[in-house]
Amino acid sequence: MYKNIVLAYDGSLEGRTALREGALLALRSGARIHLLAVIPELTGLNLTEDVQGGVASTQQDHYTAVLNEAVEALSRFGRAPNAKLAYGDPTQVITAFAKQVKADLVVVGHRRQSLLERWWQGPSGAYLTDHVKCSVLLARADIDRETFLAEVEAIVGRTA
16 A cells, blocks of 8 residues: 655654654555655754854754664564655645655654644645645554554564
8 A cells, every 4th residue: 555654753752753653554454654854944943053162063962863763663573764864844844855755655754732832833734735746644643652562563564
């Protein structure tokens, strides 16, 4: 069914949910996994950088570590992903990356926002669903580590 799945991962609880749910789906369907971590460009980061050196570097180190951890985990299951670290607005970067890899599914986590946060950050979910040219899975299934590993073992054991 799916051949190319983009997993958007930022290390957050919601990102981990997307990673686990998307990885299980990719393993079950034999799809190629494209793992994407996006460092959001924050307004005022340049000003902050002038005041407190290393903020951008620390942020990049964090996202690099998060991405590497996910690559290692998926590789242990015999599915080394195509991984990319990018900068920009996450929804725009995810949309462009999905097009680039010819994704037929994008998996993202859901982070509940207050009314003020939605007003400030804009309708990012609407942008993604309006501009990506494939299916979008909003991962919400809370899969704990033990259940995830048992599912992976059952899938990998069946295909081996």
